[in-house]
Amino acid sequence: xxEDGLKRRAEEVLGRPLDRVRLVTDTTQFMxxxxxxxxxxxxxxxxxTGVAYEGRFGLDEEPKHWVKRALDLEDGGxxxxxxxxxxxFDLPIGHLKVRCYRSPRKEARIxxxxxxxxxxxxxxxxxxAVGNEVRxxxxxxxxxxxxxxDAQRIDHQTYFQTRLRDLLTKxxxxxxxxxxxHAHGERHGDIRRDHIFEHxxxxxxxxxxxxxxxxxxxxxxxxDLFGLGNVLxxxxxxxxxxxxxxxxxxxxxxxxxxxxxxxxVIPNRVFNLRKLYPYLPEELNxxxxxxxxxxxxxxxxxxxxTADLGPVLALLP
Amino acid sequence: MILWNRILVGVDDGEASLGAVRYLAAVLGGxxxxxxxxxxxxxxxxxxxxxxxxxxAAQAAERRLALEARLAEAYHILVEARLAQExxxxxxxxxxxxxxxETIMAEQAAGGYGTVVVGRRGMTKAExxxxxxxxxxxxxxxxxxxxxxxx
Numbered sequence: 001x002x003e004d005g006l007k008r009r010a011e012e013v014l015g016r017p018l019d020r021v022r023l024v025t026d027t028t029q030f031m032x033x034x035x036x037x038x039x040x041x042x043x044x045x046x047x048x049t050g051v052a053y054e055g056r057f058g059l060d061e062e063p064k065h066w067v068k069r070a071l072d073l074e075d076g077g078x079x080x081x082x083x084x085x086x087x088x089f090d091l092p093i094g095h096l097k098v099r100c101y102r103s104p105r106k107e108a109r110i111x112x113x114x115x116x117x118x119x120x121x122x123x124x125x126x127x128x129a130v131g132n133e134v135r136x137x138x139x140x141x142x143x144x145x146x147x148x149x150d151a152q153r154i155d156h157q158t159y160f161q162t163r164l165r166d167l168l169t170k171x172x173x174x175x176x177x178x179x180x181x182h183a184h185g186e187r188h189g190d191i192r193r194d195h196i197f198e199h200x201x202x203x204x205x206x207x208x209x210x211x212x213x214x215x216x217x218x219x220x221x222x223x224d225l226f227g228l229g230n231v232l233x234x235x236x237x238x239x240x241x242x243x244x245x246x247x248x249x250x251x252x253x254x255x256x257x258x259x260x261x262x263x264x265v266i267p268n269r270v271f272n273l274r275k276l277y278p279y280l281p282e283e284l285n286x287x288x289x290x291x292x293x294x295x296x297x298x299x300x301x302x303x304x305x306t307a308d309l310g311p312v313l314a315l316l317p
Numbered sequence: 318m319i320l321w322n323r324i325l326v327g328v329d330d331g332e333a334s335l336g337a338v339r340y341l342a343a344v345l346g347g348x349x350x351x352x353x354x355x356x357x358x359x360x361x362x363x364x365x366x367x368x369x370x371x372x373x374a375a376q377a378a379e380r381r382l383a384l385e386a387r388l389a390e391a392y393h394i395l396v397e398a399r400l401a402q403e404x405x406x407x408x409x410x411x412x413x414x415x416x417x418x419e420t421i422m423a424e425q426a427a428g429g430y431g432t433v434v435v436g437r438r439g440m441t442k443a444e445x446x447x448x449x450x451x452x453x454x455x456x457x458x459x460x461x462x463x464x465x466x467x468x
Contacts, residue, residue, distance in 0.1 A: 096444060213365045213366060215366060217360050218449025218453075222446060226447055264446055265446065
């Protein structure tokens with residue numbers, strides 16, 4: 001496509017005029033790529049419209065310069081384009097630290113593995129002119145789980161009686177999805193409540209962002225299980241209560257708690273939720289207690305967690 | 318046949334495994350009734366984590382060298398304890414997608430070792446949950462042998 005034709009097509013898809021259009025075939029220097037750049041990847045072209053933002057749990061949103069918002073110049077489809085960015089850092093988890101690696105290769109592999117499965121974000125990988133693995137992702141329409149739950153303006157008991165069963169039913173689907181990854185030797189790597197999106201179309205929950213990896217030889221899925229425990233606690237408690245929160249808002253319950261009621265890994269989080277919400281079924285609380293400091297045994301497989309959680313659904317209103 | 322005096326010792330780059338070897342030396346010192354195989358398990362670096370092939374190869378070589386050095390050190394401890402050299406062997410095997418604990422126990426089963434000896438690092442419960450533990454894996458998988466965990 002000649003340059004003027006490229007600009008015309010880009011403006012047509014965008015629906016607005018552009019000051020300039022530049023065709024880019026090497027995405028290595030991703031910081032320099034911005035609105036108006038058109039990426040050409042294995043014959044397909046994508047117009048960058050901006051940079052993506054992400055904060056933990058919706059706070060302090062920061063630009064992720066290696067992730068661009070884009071439009072497919074062929075059909076106008078909205079995409080997220082993840083460019084190759086290697087980084088490694090120590091991820092703090094409670095008092096511990098774990099070396100975390102961002103791995104484009106891992107995410108590309110998982111995208112292939114989960115193609116057609118609605119419980120995962122969808123996308124594919126194209127190579128740029130110098131061999132960078134560029135991931136072209138469908139944007140998941142909807143909101144992250146933390147935003148979905150934050151919007152529930154009801155007291156906990158009403159939440160328990162009217163919402164929890166549906167939410168945990170959807171969470172079971174999330175667990176089965178992660179189990180599928182593990183069965184294929186892959187891990188999600190960054191399980192957090194804001195990495196689950198509620199799809200505004202089909203209403204299902206969708207896992208996003210699979211590019212973190214770790215060197216975990218003896219317990220390859222331990223970090224994923226830890227994340228799933230946190231999401232479960234968040235769902236059951238409609239937020240994970242911390243000792244600081246309780247001191248401020250429910251100081252009378254502090255006397256009931258001991259160190260065994262707290263998270264094994266992050267010891268200011270309360271996992272023995274039945275001490276805060278006595279109407280929770282004991283069977284549900286028992287699942288949570290596998291992640292507590294007093295747990296005699298841990299879950300080593302997601303299947304163990306689903307086996308315990310599944311029957312609990314029938315006990316919920 | 319599983320024989321108690323065929324002893325498999327897991328050796329890694331941590332101090333705890335050398336402690337296990339020293340304990341074994343103290344127990345068996347001067348004896349010639351047991352055959353001891355010192356086993357180091359090599360886990361290749363993950364290409365997901367290191368995109369540069371040259372750096373990956375360098376990491377792999379470094380890991381192997383460290384394990385070979387540790388095997389030599391462990392062998393020396395047992396020789397010093399007057400275990401007959403003909404009863405001692407060393408080996409370095411690769412994980413091939415398994416965990417280190419699984420690899421040790423696969424070697425145990427294949428070799429008919431009646432006793433497995435491993436060290437135990439001072440991990441917290443939280444670390445064990447998140448990262449796993451070789452000694453715990455070995456204990457969980459053991460079915461027809463004795464496991465000595467030296468802490």
